[in-house]
Amino acid sequence: MSFQVSGGTAIRGTIIATHGVGDSAASLADIATHFGDEFRIYLVDLLGHGHAPRLTDEQLEDPFAAVAAYFAQDLEQIITAAPGGLPVVLMGHSFGGSVAAYVAQHNPQLVDALVFEDPAILTAAQAQVYREDAANLAARMRKQGSDPAAAITELRPDYPAWSTAEYTGWAQAKALVDYRLVETGVVGTAASHMDEEDILPHLTMPTLLVTGDGADVLFDVPRLNQALSSPKVEGAIIRGASHTVRRDQPEAFFATVDAFLDRVLPHTPSTPGVSAFIREEYKLLTEALPPQDTWDIPIMRESARTRNQPYGFLPGISATEFAIKAGDVTVRQVARDELQRGEIAPELVFFSVHGGGYVGGKPEYDDVRHEALVQEFHPVVVVSPEYRLAPEHPYPAAVIDTVAALVDTVERFPDSPIITYGDSAGAGLLAQVFARLEDFAPEKSAKIRKQVNSFIAVEPCLDPAMNTASWETYAAGPAWFHRSSKISWAGYLSDSKPSFAELIPADKVLVPPTLVVVNPADPLRDEGIDWARRLIDNGVNTELHLFSGTVHGLATIPGTASWNSLLELIASFNRELA
Structure with missing residues (x-):
């Protein structure tokens, strides 16, 4: 050029x-x-x-x-x-x-x-x-x-x-x-x-x-x-x-x-994150975040693959992968070795759905987080589905895959309460799963709804309209951009036109008790806040938290103050539900 x-x-x-x-x-x-x-x-x-x-x-x-x-x-x-x-x-x-x-x-x-x-x-x-x-x-x-x-x-x-x-x-x-x-x-x-x-x-x-x-x-x-x-x-x-x-x-x-x-066009000059308060521990990480080039998805995925080399688990913790009975969905399971071998049963299951703007990401990229959950909540297993990605597989393919993996999880661990966990697009995908359980798992939906204790929705990516105030303030990021999101949503929804209720359900019959966490310097902030408000008004047991000084994607890095706070919130939120 x-x-x-x-x-x-x-x-x-x-x-x-x-x-x-x-x-x-x-x-x-x-x-x-x-x-x-x-x-x-x-x-x-x-x-x-x-x-x-x-x-x-x-x-x-x-x-x-x-x-x-x-x-x-x-x-x-x-x-x-x-x-x-x-x-x-x-x-x-x-x-x-x-x-x-x-x-x-x-x-x-x-x-x-x-x-x-x-x-x-x-x-x-x-x-x-x-x-x-x-x-x-x-x-x-x-x-x-x-x-x-x-x-x-x-x-x-x-x-x-x-x-x-x-x-x-x-x-x-x-x-x-x-x-x-x-x-x-x-x-x-x-x-x-x-x-x-x-x-x-x-x-x-x-x-x-x-x-x-x-x-x-x-x-x-x-x-x-x-x-x-x-x-x-x-x-x-x-x-x-x-x-x-x-x-x-x-x-x-x-x-x-x-x-x-x-x-x-907006007239105010904009430099990504120029006026936002960002905690010192995140500033260097924010500057080092890779570009989210969703307009060139193969390169974006290859860049992510290169950055996310195989993770070395602590002794006694490992990951296994297997294909579930329904379809071609692969599930990755992280747990202590004795749980992997079936020697003891888990007291809790985390069903964790990865982010990536609906067009990227893999379960193994979250291994470090899943290991931290295993350490904190033992005896626990973390199950993460590798759902099909857009734009090759638009909505509702990822929903169907995630529902199938959730059905398999309930069948394998029938006596263990389940905490569903998703960040960014993973949280949005879980919301869509709860909206359509009866469509894609009619015989198992009642069992799933009974066994799922809660929904942990971190920096949820929910609304393709992208018309909240935080989208205007943080159109240029940091970490996630208006253009990246626009392209991701276009690829994910393609020619489908799901209803608002399918994408962002807020009915207490559909959505389990929900803990919503948002970042202050994040274009997704306000749609998460608006959703939490709708959940509350519609009778869903809901907590909303905003961590000081965090940006999209960095609030859940094990070892940081926000991650430690999140672990405490998950534990206390679920204790109150018991």
Whole structure:
């Protein structure tokens, strides 16, 4: 990938800008200048332009698809490298606008807003004109690239308002473009894919389309009015501007874009966790937390696998794994060896469901926590199901697997009270399990409800709406981000539309006595608090605790003050239920 990056650290979001055919990232410098104080700016060379690779023969068979696929990869890498959790804005001129539109339509989870500068989302007639003129356009660019000084001299009379930097960037790009791409005549979507009737109505994020009133604009008044019929699109015509709106009328262009961004993005600069009180024991851990790159799930899972090497249990404690009778679900059991061998029966069973945003995680990653539970509550076994993960297996696959594992646990330990325990997505999944026991285990649901003593819900991930105040305050983390959560929920729910009651049950008939624990510096904080309030009002025996100075994922690290407090709370809560 090839891009230029600039901007500060206390920022509103990330802007990723793309250029037209024959231009490059160098022609976008004023975007970095204008927005650099409030945004992290990435100016991208599209495939076949600037310092990006040239197109292969195979890619030239469908050049738009190749450029769009390459930009989609760039977008994922940039978001991974950019400050986590902040809004992402794509800006695109002409060809870059059509590429941005296409990629945003197919990857809506990555993009929060779009700004198009007379994008090459073409009608069939416009696409035909460009194809017919392709040879002439390529010849002109070759000539301009061979003599940049002469090209600038020739350009100035037609575009007198451009800055010196714009002339220089424009001319430099002509020497670096892949002329074979230009010769295809593909400068927008309709040439090989779709026209605007198929793309603009399907955009799901706020979109600004800025055009001019010059003779060469692609979106004249009738086409702009047609575009404005799309629910997410608003438009503006900059008087005295040609197809190169920003360079012709920079003040009017940036004023229009500023007003749009002020409406659709938070204006207060945000640095993850900048104002939150975090306990000293968690500060270094918070800074070292890995990125939650749910937009690239294979890499995220591999990173987790690499970090979570096999855990070395204390002598006398071990883990066993086995497949349960129903289905292909694997269960991991941690206990002292005499319980593993069946020499003594457990007095208590923890049924522990791991987190991971519904798209990651494994039971073995919680071995250190499960070992701590074994030490604290002996004689006890900890059972943890390896449920199917989204997006490969969307809702309710994980619910079905977890119910099956819970049925197996009740059958194997019929006389032992069960404490269900889940953190983050694990807590959300258990809530869903309690809502649907009668659906997926009708013959065993009564036995399960009788044997489950309590539900320990730590930093529960419950609500895909993500519209509480803490989601606004901690959209950029620490630890868990708005974008990561949005993508996870989209993959988990997929085309399913479960009811609010299925995702967040609060009926005392469904939910056992529940201990809710939330973190102060956590985007999930308020949905946990709101849920606890609903549980209380609906007659569920409920306790709610907030640990001082904790962040998402770090409140349950054995040896920390919050973990020790949690163990005491679990013990006292369940003693009162006995």
